[in-house]
Amino acid sequence: MNRGVSSRLRRFLATPFARALLALLLMVGLGIAFNADGAFFRWSVHRDMLRQVSVYGILACGMTVVIVSAGIDLSVSSVLALSAVTFATLTLPMGWGATTAILAVLAAGAALGSLSGFLVARMRIQPFIVTLAMMVFARGLAKVVSGGKKVTNYVLAPDGSSQVVDLPRVFELIDSRVLGGNLSIVTVVFLACVALTWVVLERLRVGRHIYAVGGNAEAARLSGVPVGRTLVAAYALSGLFAAVAGICQAAQETQGDPETGMGYELDAIAMVVIGGTPLTGGKGSVTLTLVGVLTIGYLQKILSLNAAPEATRLMLTGVIIVCAVLFQRGRK
Amino acid sequence: MPNRPVLILGLTLALASCVGDGGRGHAGTPDDPFVIGMSQANLGEPWRVQMDADVRAAAEAHANLRVIFKDAQNNSLTQRAQVEELVEQGVDLIIISPKEAAPLTGPVAAAYRAGIPVIVLDREVQGDEYTTFIGADNVRIGREAGRWIREALGGKGKIVELKGLMTSTPGQDRNQGFLEGLDPAANPGLEVVFSGEMEWLEPNARTEMESALATHDPIDVVYAHNDPGAHGAWLAARAAGREEEMLFVGIDALPHEGQQYVAQGILDATFLYPTGGAEAIDLALRILAGEQVPKRITLGTRIFTAENVARGGDPIE
Secondary structure (H helix, E strand, O other), X not given: OHHXXXXXXXXXXXXXXXXXXXXXXXXHHHHHHOOOOOHHHOHHHHHHHHHHHHHHHHHHHHHHHHHHOOOOOOOHHHHHHHHHHHHHHHHOOOOOOHHXXXXXXXXXXXXXXXXXXXXXXXXXXXXXXXXXXXXXXXXXXXXXXXXXXXXXXXXXXXXXXXXXXXXOHHHXXXXXXXXXOOEEHHHHHHHHHHHHHHHHHHHOHHHHHHHHHHHOHHHHHHOOOOHHHHHHHXXXXXXXXXXXXHHHHHHHHOOEOOOOOOOHHHHHHHHHHHHOOOOOOOOOOHHHHHHHHHHHHHHHHHHHHOOOOHHHHHHHHHHHHHHHHHHHHOOO | OOOHHHHHHHHHHHHHHHOOOOOOOOOOOOOOOEEEEEEEOOOOOHHHHHHHHHHHHHHHOOOOEXXXXXXXXXXXXXXXXXXXXXXXXXXXXXXXXXXXXXXXXXHHHHHHHOOOOEEEEOOOOOOOOOOXXXXXXXXXXXXXXXXXXXXXXXXXXXXXXXXXXXXXXXXXXXXXXXXXXXXOOOOOOEEEEEEEEOOOOHHHHHHHHHHHHHHOOOOOEEEEOOHHHHHHHHHHHHHOOOOOOOEEEEEEOOOOOHHHHHHOOOOOEEEEOOOOHHHHHHHHHHHHOOOOOOOEEEEOEEEEEOOOHHHOOEEEO
């Protein structure tokens, strides 16, 4: 009996999930040790950490799907910016309703993702190249849509006059909190994205196909998996999540900034990898990514709470990424 | 049916007038306006977009000026090529806001030696082979912000400083000037209780401010090195229900950004970091008229608060 429990525990501790969890716990321990005069023990600090990490986390959900398919999506940060300016442009100067604007932005994000997927699957261009091109293209498009300026509630009329319009309620709604002010809406959105990704990867046939294609595309093809469609679906999902993240970013910034989100794709990749999903594809899960997101989130929060200098933060983040990955690999 | 040889001849002439130095030495009349080449380091930053807009607005007031705008997209070598192109095109004067000093010193000097006056805006080049430099003084602007905060607090209070990229000169200068103006040594009641680096970015400022709010209560003033930073801090304070507790002070005061934030009651003060665009056109006209101009012009700043923002702020000389 006792031995059964301990061997089951040992088996659990050898899983990637347990290792990821352990890294997260170590990080929380670090927070307890460096608690910035007790600030770390207040829920509001954790709530703010969750808010702050949510946009990255949403990107990381899509990134997980693409990485499991043995690809990479560098374009998420630019699609985020494009979505943010499109959302702001549709709702502010153009005065669209929130629902139509959100649906339009989500459709655009999924369409750009599908285009990347199409180029990867049908044109046989490497994912790195395709999404690098998409990253540059979408950033340019964001500048075109916004006219190179931040889109704010300070609106220029066609006759050249300007006025301040009320920020649509949807901005405040997304940037508000629920559960008595204890959880940000963007965090709820993030958790919903995690849940959706989990369903897609673990419960739907397309999810099984994504694992199969990521593990060995040729073997998958021979066993009748529609490789092309599967890849398009993976990148479309990533584009969709990037659009969700863009809407959240715009709401939190109360504007659409064509320069926003620069470099977020690397944070998202780091979160996936720290969680324990290997870049080689075919393995991993979104629950691992969730743990990875929290690990990075706590690291950033602890450094920020203690007002660590920027240089220290960068070096520590680098060291911790390597440590976390080594830790993951510790035992097969 | 147009006469084809005439058309070709016309096109050739039109082309010829665009290339080579056939155009050098325009008369400066509405029929033959002076041509000014404006080389901008990049149009990714709103402040630089504003600089081009200021140049354009100032030039449009003069029928005898035409400005060619170039965007170097934050690439020094692109900008170098653009300066060389402008020389080739035979412009009458060059305005350049260089990306960085070293790679652009040579091209600017070459244009200057070729007899084309060069106005250098905002960032400097090395040596003295240019006509005149126009720039603002970040230390001075930071000092004014520090002084304003000291006076607003009456010499006592807790301050949060959200710094720009501290490896950049504007970040260092806005920090140094601020501490000089605040003068905490002579005012022991003033204390910078939290200092975070937000790298000019609004989302980062919000994150840093959340940390400041979690560790310090109360906070009396937030001083951010740019207006988006101050706005991000305000968003964080509002989310915590504490935005009324403190003053928010920013820098840059772009018309569509900082000035709007002040008009909307989000920021309590912002200090203009002037683009020098209008001044450059003024100076260009004087140079083209053969006047001698000073080698170096340092621009003053303006303060915008709720009471003066409608009338365009007040100058601080």
